[in-house]
Amino acid sequence: MESPQSVKQRFEIIGNDPSLNRAIEKSIRVAPTDISVLVTGESGVGKESLPKIIHALSHRKHAKYIAVNCGAIPEGTIDSELFGHEKGAFTGANQARDGYFKEADGGTIFLDEVGELPLTTQVRLLRVLETGEFIKVGSSKVQKSNVRIVAATNVNMIEAIKKNKFREDLYYRLNTVEINLSPLRERRSDIHLLFRKFASDFALKYKMPTVRLTERAVKVLESCSWPGNIRQLKNVTEQISVLEKEREVDEATLHHYLPKNSSNLPSVISEDKSSKGDFSNEREILYKVLFDMKNDLNDLKKLTLELMEKENDETFKEENLSLIKKVYGDSDTERDFSEESHQEQLEILQLPNQNKVRDMETAVDDPYDYAEDIEEEETLSLQDKEVELIKKSLERHQGKRKPAADELGISERTLYRKIKQYDL
Numbered sequence: 059m060e061s062p063q064s065v066k067q068r069f070e071i072i073g074n075d076p077s078l079n080r081a082i083e084k085s086i087r088v089a090p091t092d093i094s095v096l097v098t099g100e101s102g103v104g105k106e107s108l109p110k111i112i113h114a115l116s117h118r119k120h121a122k123y124i125a126v127n128c129g130a131i132p133e134g135t136i137d138s139e140l141f142g143h144e145k146g147a148f149t150g151a152n153q154a155r156d157g158y159f160k161e162a163d164g165g166t167i168f169l170d171e172v173g174e175l176p177l178t179t180q181v182r183l184l185r186v187l188e189t190g191e192f193i194k195v196g197s198s199k200v201q202k203s204n205v206r207i208v209a210a211t212n213v214n215m216i217e218a219i220k221k222n223k224f225r226e227d228l229y230y231r232l233n234t235v236e237i238n239l240s241p242l243r244e245r246r247s248d249i250h251l252l253f254r255k256f257a258s259d260f261a262l263k264y265k266m267p268t269v270r271l272t273e274r275a276v277k278v279l280e281s282c283s284w285p286g287n288i289r290q291l292k293n294v295t296e297q298i299s300v301l302e303k304e305r306e307v308d309e310a311t312l313h314h315y316l317p318k319n320s321s322n323l324p325s326v327i328s329e330d331k332s333s334k335g336d337f338s339n340e341r342e343i344l345y346k347v348l349f350d351m352k353n354d355l356n357d358l359k360k361l362t363l364e365l366m367e368k369e370n371d372e373t374f375k376e377e378n379l380s381l382i383k384k385v386y387g388d389s390d391t392e393r394d395f396s397e398e399s400h401q402e403q404l405e406i407l408q409l410p411n412q413n414k415v416r417d418m419e420t421a422v423d424d425p426y427d428y429a430e431d432i433e434e435e436e437t438l439s440l441q442d443k444e445v446e447l448i449k450k451s452l453e454r455h456q457g458k459r460k461p462a463a464d465e466l467g468i469s470e471r472t473l474y475r476k477i478k479q480y481d482l
């Protein structure tokens with residue numbers, strides 16, 4: 059019997075998660091039998107490889123393997139596709155045609171998205187599964203076929219049965235053995251492995267060096283909820299491979315490629331692997347707040363830089379002393395600012411106090427750790443102060459942006475953006 063490892067190699071399946079190994083072992087074990095198999099799992103988890111494995115490791119391997127996407131064939135033609143039709147069976151049936159059950163006689167048919175089969179087709183399918191008999195559309199002659207069925211679905215079949223969309227008897231007939239592939243968020247240790255494989259594949263395809271992730275970016279990648287599973291990870295890797303000039307990608311860059319909606323926001327890495335990846339809303343919100351804060355922080359840094367660049371300009375310094383006091387509080391500026399040595403001025407300018415800035419930077423690097431012990435008032439007050447400062451400056455200049463921007467030491471464009479951002 060072939061080992062899971064060699065099967066993975068042969069079918070280019072990446073991953074070492076126990077749940078993936080179990081699914082592959084199950085496929086290997088069930089392959090030599092004629093048992094019907096139902097492969098279940100969310101969209102994009104890799105269901106399509108398992109029927110191929112089952113066929114290739116079965117005694118049917120020299121006969122045909124036909125994959126049918128039941129969801130993609132119009133309801134009116136699916137019976138004819140599967141079972142064939144006689145000439146004149148319906149308008150446009152100019153000649154007789156054999157269906158897949160005839161073509162794959164002795165082989166395997168993979169019915170992908172089997173939950174999409176119309177009820178009338180389900181009746182025909184149940185018959186062929188139970189007796190090996192089927193009838194072409196427009197015919198009365200019973201034909202025989204020996205086909206092994208492997209089906210796959212990403213829908214909840216029990217729900218479909220409850221809603222009378224799927225026949226219960228057919229479900230049990232298809233589901234003699236169920237092989238489930240777990241979602242990517244439940245096999246996080248495989249995420250980076252998959253990324254590296256896809257990155258190297260795309261590097262080859264697009265003839266460019268392989269993209270790599272920084273350690274922190276790997277953490278972000280691993281903590282995503284990946285609702286589109288491996289397909290989504292593959293797409294993201296392709297986009298990064300093609301669009302990024304730098305071959306080393308950090309977490310900030312990576313975030314541009316992760317969909318913004320909440321279901322795709324990185325979730326917390328759960329210690330409990332069995333948890334279904336649900337994460338608290340509060341943390342998601344905090345995460346967003348922290349990222350907004352990073353933007354604010356960058357703006358503040360720019361402001362500081364501009365101030366520092368102008369530090370030789372005495373009038374500017376004097377004019378802005380009050381501003382600095384307002385932004386960074388009185389305690390730091392109680393000393394006579396104008397008399398500070400150059401080094402001391404720099405220290406004061408790297409306020410509000412350096413620790414706070416450093417804390418915030420670490421927070422953005424690792425929001426969840428930070429979220430645990432964040433002191434909300436402290437961080438919010440930074441933004442509050444900025445808003446207050448802008449408001450006051452605008453008031454002083456009767457709403458004229460140019461002098462206000464000059465006073466604040468930022469460009470008019472930045473001020474305009476902030477007015478919009480804070481809805482002033």
Ligand SMILES: Nc1ncnc2c1ncn2[C@@H]1O[C@H](COP(=O)(O)OP(=O)(O)OP(=O)(O)O)[C@@H](O)[C@H]1O
Nearest residue numbers: 071072073100101102103104105106107212288289
């Ligand atoms: N373990 C894996 N290693 C490498 N590539 C994988 C793996 N699992 C899935 N893929 C790739 O991810 C993509 C999606 O997989 P697949 O088409 O099998 O998903 P699916 O489960 O059939 O999804 P759907 O229900 O939407 O049809 C494919 O390109 C497949 O090659």
Ligand SMILES: [Mg+2]
Nearest residue numbers: 102105106170
């Ligand atoms: Mg599929």
